[in-house]
Amino acid sequence: MNIEMIEAAARRLEGHAHRTPMLSSPALDAIAGRRVLIKAECLQHTGSFKFRGGWSAVSALPEKVRSNGVIAFSSGNHAQGVANAARAYGIPAVIVMPSDAPNAKIDGTRALGAEVVLYDRASEDRDAIGAEIAADRGLTLIKPFDEPLVIAGQGTCGLEIAQQAAELGVTEAEVLVCCGGGGFASGIALALEAKAPAMRVRPVEPVGFDDVARSLISGKRERNAVTSGGLCDAIISPCPGEITFPILHRLCGPGVLVTDDQALEAMGLAFRHLRVVAEPGGAVALAAALFKPEAVQGDAVICTISGGNVDPAVFARALETL
Amino acid sequence: MNIEMIEAAARRLEGHAHRTPMLSSPALDAIAGRRVLIKAECLQHTGSFKFRGGWSAVSALPEKVRSNGVIAFSSGNHAQGVANAARAYGIPAVIVMPSDAPNAKIDGTRALGAEVVLYDRASEDRDAIGAEIAADRGLTLIKPFDEPLVIAGQGTCGLEIAQQAAELGVTEAEVLVCCGGGGFASGIALALEAKAPAMRVRPVEPVGFDDVARSLISGKRERNAVTSGGLCDAIISPCPGEITFPILHRLCGPGVLVTDDQALEAMGLAFRHLRVVAEPGGAVALAAALFKPEAVQGDAVICTISGGNVDPAVFARALETL
Numbered sequence: 001m002n003i004e005m006i007e008a009a010a011r012r013l014e015g016h017a018h019r020t021p022m023l024s025s026p027a028l029d030a031i032a033g034r035r036v037l038i039k040a041e042c043l044q045h046t047g048s049f050k051f052r053g054g055w056s057a058v059s060a061l062p063e064k065v066r067s068n069g070v071i072a073f074s075s076g077n078h079a080q081g082v083a084n085a086a087r088a089y090g091i092p093a094v095i096v097m098p099s100d101a102p103n104a105k106i107d108g109t110r111a112l113g114a115e116v117v118l119y120d121r122a123s124e125d126r127d128a129i130g131a132e133i134a135a136d137r138g139l140t141l142i143k144p145f146d147e148p149l150v151i152a153g154q155g156t157c158g159l160e161i162a163q164q165a166a167e168l169g170v171t172e173a174e175v176l177v178c179c180g181g182g183g184f185a186s187g188i189a190l191a192l193e194a195k196a197p198a199m200r201v202r203p204v205e206p207v208g209f210d211d212v213a214r215s216l217i218s219g220k221r222e223r224n225a226v227t228s229g230g231l232c233d234a235i236i237s238p239c240p241g242e243i244t245f246p247i248l249h250r251l252c253g254p255g256v257l258v259t260d261d262q263a264l265e266a267m268g269l270a271f272r273h274l275r276v277v278a279e280p281g282g283a284v285a286l287a288a289a290l291f292k293p294e295a296v297q298g299d300a301v302i303c304t305i306s307g308g309n310v311d312p313a314v315f316a317r318a319l320e321t322l
Numbered sequence: 323m324n325i326e327m328i329e330a331a332a333r334r335l336e337g338h339a340h341r342t343p344m345l346s347s348p349a350l351d352a353i354a355g356r357r358v359l360i361k362a363e364c365l366q367h368t369g370s371f372k373f374r375g376g377w378s379a380v381s382a383l384p385e386k387v388r389s390n391g392v393i394a395f396s397s398g399n400h401a402q403g404v405a406n407a408a409r410a411y412g413i414p415a416v417i418v419m420p421s422d423a424p425n426a427k428i429d430g431t432r433a434l435g436a437e438v439v440l441y442d443r444a445s446e447d448r449d450a451i452g453a454e455i456a457a458d459r460g461l462t463l464i465k466p467f468d469e470p471l472v473i474a475g476q477g478t479c480g481l482e483i484a485q486q487a488a489e490l491g492v493t494e495a496e497v498l499v500c501c502g503g504g505g506f507a508s509g510i511a512l513a514l515e516a517k518a519p520a521m522r523v524r525p526v527e528p529v530g531f532d533d534v535a536r537s538l539i540s541g542k543r544e545r546n547a548v549t550s551g552g553l554c555d556a557i558i559s560p561c562p563g564e565i566t567f568p569i570l571h572r573l574c575g576p577g578v579l580v581t582d583d584q585a586l587e588a589m590g591l592a593f594r595h596l597r598v599v600a601e602p603g604g605a606v607a608l609a610a611a612l613f614k615p616e617a618v619q620g621d622a623v624i625c626t627i628s629g630g631n632v633d634p635a636v637f638a639r640a641l642e643t644l
Contacts, residue, residue: 021343021365027433042597043343043365104594111349271637272426275364275599275630308597312641315593319634 001148001247003194006155006187009056013156016088017052018044020157022164025273031290035300037170038286039161040276042308046080046108048234048282049157049184049306050144054081056153057142058089066091071139073097073126075233076105077307078144083114094139096130102233102311121228145183146241154184157304158191165196165302172198174296176256176285176303179203179212180235182244184306189251201252202296204285204303206232206260211239212248213255221245231260231314234281234307256295262287267318270305280314282307323470323569325516328477328509331378335478338410339374340366342479344486347595353612357622359492360608361483362598364630368402369430370556370604371479371506371628372466376403378475379464380411388413393461395419395448397555398427399629400466405436416461418452424555424633443550467505468563476506479626480513487518487624494520496618498578498607498625501525501534502557504566506628511573523574524618526607526625528554528582533561534570535577543567553582553636556603556629578617584609589640592627602636604629 023038041049058070069092072082079095086093093114097106098121110116119129134141143150161175175192177185182203189201203212208230214222223239230236240248258266263280266287270278278286285303288295345360363371380392391414394404401417408415415436419428420443432438441451456463465472483497497514499507504525511523525534530552536544545561552558562570580588585602588609592600600608607625610617 018343018345021340023340023365027430040365043345043362047597108349268634271599271634275369277593277597277599312590312593312644316638316641319638322634 001151001190001243003190005148005152006159006191009152010156010159012059013052013055013153016055017156019160020044022168023274023276027273028269028290032301033293034298036289037165037168037300037302038274039157039302039304040274041157042276042278042282042305046084047307047309048077048081049154050077050081051084052156053150053153053183054078054142055085057147057149058082058085060149061140065140068138068140069093070142071096071130071134072142072144073130074144075101076109076309077234079105079109079114080112082142083109083112087113094133096126102309104309104311108309145181146243148243151183151187151244155187155191158188159195161188161302162192162195162199170300170302171196173298173300173302175199175201176204176288176296176301177201178235178282178285178304178306179205181237182212182240182248185252186244186247189247193251202254202256203248203252204256204258204288205235206230206263206284207257209236210255210257213257215240215245216249216253216255219249232263232281232284234279235284256288256292258284258287258292262291264318265321266290267315268321271319272322276305277308277310277315278305279307279310323473323512323565325512327470327474328481328513331474332478332481334381335374335377335475338377339478341482342366344490345596345598349595350591350612354623355615356620358611359487359490359622359624360596361479361624361626362596363479364598364600364604364627368406369629369631370399370403371476372399372403373406374478375472375475375505376400376464377407379469379471380404380407382471383462387462390460390462391415392464393418393452393456394464394466395452396466397423398431398631399556401427401431401436402434404464405431405434409435416455418448424631426631426633430631467503468565470565473505473509473566475509477509477513480510481517483510483624484514484517492622492624493518495620495622495624497521497523498526498610498618498623499523500557500604500607500626500628501527503559504534504562504570507574508566508569511569515573524576524578525570525574526578526580526610527557528552528585528606529579531558532577532579535579537562537567538571538575538577541571554585554603554606556601557606578610578614580606580609580614584613586640587643588612589637590643593641594644598627599630599632599637600627601629601632
């Protein structure tokens with residue numbers, strides 16, 4: 001993995017991905033006690049940064065391989081990113097999703113023309129289901145984070161962060177990034193290493209699913225005891241990736257943890273002060289910026305809102321925090 | 323009023339206003355039956371396009387006049403636009419607001435450091451209250467729409483629409499604009515006349531508050547029978563302005579009307595498919611694009627989401643439409 005791969009991904013994404021805005025609000029600055037710049041990836045096509053990785057990977061496949069179609073495992077955001085890219089290229093996409101994924105994500109994936117195969121997390125083997133379908137139809141698996149082309153795609157967000165923050169006079173800051181398997185955090189970290197070396201990525205996770213934070217402390221890939229429950233479905237994964245972890249270990253940390261209630265409260269404040277829709281997993285970095293100010297250093301902090309695909313009932317809970 | 327005034331406003335706004343994104347979603351295209359490009363001014367600073375007009379007017383005042391401070395009448399969005407500009411210039415701002423304005427707007431205006439003076443719409447004379455305060459303190463009145471500097475500021479959004487639509491391959495389209503007193507619609511229309519002459523502004527209003535639509539038919543400034551009630555507080559005004567109406571009459575129309583329920587439904591769809599927060603008055607143009615397709619011509623339509631300052635309880639009603 002290197003910066004050239006991220007820049008190549010940026011060229012493939014040009015004219016397709018949004019350069020999402022860097023938002024701010026005096027009210028949020030006041031809560032955090034420092035300037036807060038918010039990279040709003042919830043405004044990306046398909047509602048999350050996963051559009052970048054999906055497009056990066058599908059667009060890089062050799063045409064002969066790509067034309068057979070692609071398959072992905074995802075609780076929803078990666079699903080929509082891959083489905084969207086597949087639709088744009090006119091190729092089939094099969095997405096294997098847990099049956100308890102948010103309806104907004106299942107519906108969103110189907111609306112993008114993908115074939116959704118649901119499985120039961122407790123009783124069925126996702127990998128076996130996927131492997132059989134992929135073999136039958138000659139589909140290429142697009143992994144959600146442990147894939148260089150996907151990491152390169154997510155890294156394009158880091159290129160934009162470096163540029164947009166510099167335009168706002170910020171070249172030195174900690175960058176709070178919502179973190180599941182580490183594709184987004186490692187991609188952004190690689191981009192910043194090259195383009196904004198005085199910035200450092202701080203991965204943010206929900207309490208109880210802190211595999212990355214613990215792995216950064218122990219120096220080896222630690223696992224979560226459980227991988228379901230909680231509101232932050234988008235960023236819960238068993239453990240950091242084989243490819244992402246060495247990058248995270250070299251460039252990122254320490255990790256920061258927030259509660260589901262803090263994520264909900266951050267969603268409410270993003271509604272009120274930024275007028276954007278964040279999903280719980282996409283709001284953890286903003287929650288850390290607002291409610292864990294002691295965990296961060298510097299006059300300014302940057303954070304991602306990584307996604308905004310949330311069921312109305314969950315969003316209604318966030319509104320109730322206001 | 324001419325394009326040079328709008329371009330001068332754009333120079334004053336540079337580095338201060340967001341170039342808000344032009345959003346889209348395949349799901350919304352499917353509902354509308356044509357391509358829909360959405361200019362998301364709810365993502366502007368202070369949550370609406372009114373930031374542009376407020377900044378344009380305050381920044382153009384002679385320093386000696388400006389330093390005494392400014393005053394504005396507003397149910398909320400213009401209030402926040404003016405208050406924000408005043409804060410940036412370090413000058414006092416008094417905002418006279420109806421006591422039944424949404425709490426989100428009253429609180430937002432106070433949070434920007436303005437002095438809020440509430441009055442009762444039924445029993446008190448807003449203009450008399452404002453005139454007395456302005457005379458006492460030497461404040462300059464910043465009108466909400468019938469002021470060339472304000473219209474020029476709103477027109478900067480039109481410059482961006484022309485440019486962003488062209489980048490997306492759209493140079494010919496009807497442009498649905500949320501319309502109250504007509505500052506936004508007339509400013510955009512003047513910008514498009516110069517920069518995208520194959521586009522035409524179609525003002526959109528709530529049913530029951532259709533002063534602009536009726537004025538465009540009769541050719542003279544018609545009044546609304548009532549100016550309160552309904553959800554779309556942001557865009558309800560007594561009648562088109564003396565300055566805005568001739569521009570609207572020359573360049574815009576016919577008007578399009580939508581119901582409050584359609585505005586709420588559009589807010590729900592903007593939540594789901596664009597991940598942005600629209601207020602009812604800010605959602606009427608999207609509602610027209612989605613639910614009045616027969617009122618529009620062409621393969622593509624452009625619409626504004628003009629603001630996103632909405633109380634949680636009203637937004638919860640929009641979520642219930644999903």
